[in-house]
Amino acid sequence: MRELSLVIGNKNYSSWSLRPWLAMRHLGLEFDEIIIPLDRPETAASIARHTPAGRVPVLIDRGLHVWESLAILEHLAERHPELWPKPIEQRARARSLAAEMHAGFAALRSALPMNLRASGRKVAIEAATAADIHRIESIWSDAAGPFLFGPFGAVDAMFAPVATRFRTYGVPLEGTARAYAAALLDHPAMRRWQEEARAESWSVAHEEVGL
Ligand SMILES: N[C@@H](CCC(=O)N[C@@H](CS)C(=O)NCC(=O)O)C(=O)O
Incomplete structure (x- = not known):
């Protein structure tokens, strides 16, 4: 498992997931993707394993969980201020x-x-x-x-x-x-x-x- 993981929804629909994913790929970061298909009976339980907020995306940075797309971008900018x-x-x-x-x-x-x-x-x-x-x-x-x-x-x-x-x-x-x-x-x-x-x-x- 890599130091960074990004929990995201379906790529076709999950616009909030796209935002930090794009910034991370743009920065050339290596990370694992954990994809949770949305709108299924098991979706809420799968997301709850990563955040109490019930929404993706979630960044897991060396065990630290960061959620909300804009907060994730700000967290990435701590190490990559060029964002x-x-x-x-x-x-x-x-x-x-x-x-x-x-x-x-x-x-x-x-x-x-x-x-x-x-x-x-x-x-x-x-x-x-x-x-x-x-x-x-x-x-x-x-x-x-x-x-x-x-x-x-x-x-x-x-x-x-x-x-x-x-x-x-x-x-x-x-x-x-x-x-x-x-x-x-x-x-x-x-x-x-x-x-x-x-x-x-x-x-x-x-x-x-x-x-
Ligand atoms: N304000 C949140 C919005 C996140 C959001 O609404 N994510 C949707 C997917 S794009 C979600 O997790 N939905 C949960 C569900 O459908 O059960 C953010 O910026 O990250």
Whole structure:
């Protein structure tokens, strides 16, 4: 067993799991993956073996259990500070944006669940979802390129699942926001996660939305 393990859900659907996994692969860390298929009778008991919070992802770092995707990213940044931009103003803004993603965009997350195997899905976009999309477009339009603050970092890991949702449900982007989404989807670690998601056989009916 390696010093680091990451407990995650199905790669096709578990957007919160993707975030720290992406940062860890980007950093080139060696770690064991413990995959817990979601939405099964045994899921809650399997997750409870790793965290009392009942949710994945969970990082196990030399016996220390860290849960909540943003807390895991912060924990990784203790040893890999390059996950945040160096200038204090940029670091503050990156942290604000990462926290905004972690706490917000509930309408978007509910209406457009991550589903990597699906494409060309049509869903009705209601006002609250449209407002979330508009806010994300505005954040992404300020990307320094290729990522929000230049090199890939924790804030980009937080937004990566949204780029897949926009692709799955055909949300159009333009200019810098479009280039940023393309850079996220093309990150080598992101391509690897997507390939592994496509190879999974588990399906979760309530995550399959749209026609
Ligand atoms: N705020 C948490 C959210 C984690 C979360 O909702 N994880 C989902 C999977 S993506 C989960 O564990 N669901 C448990 C279940 O479906 O039983 C985080 O940032 O890590």
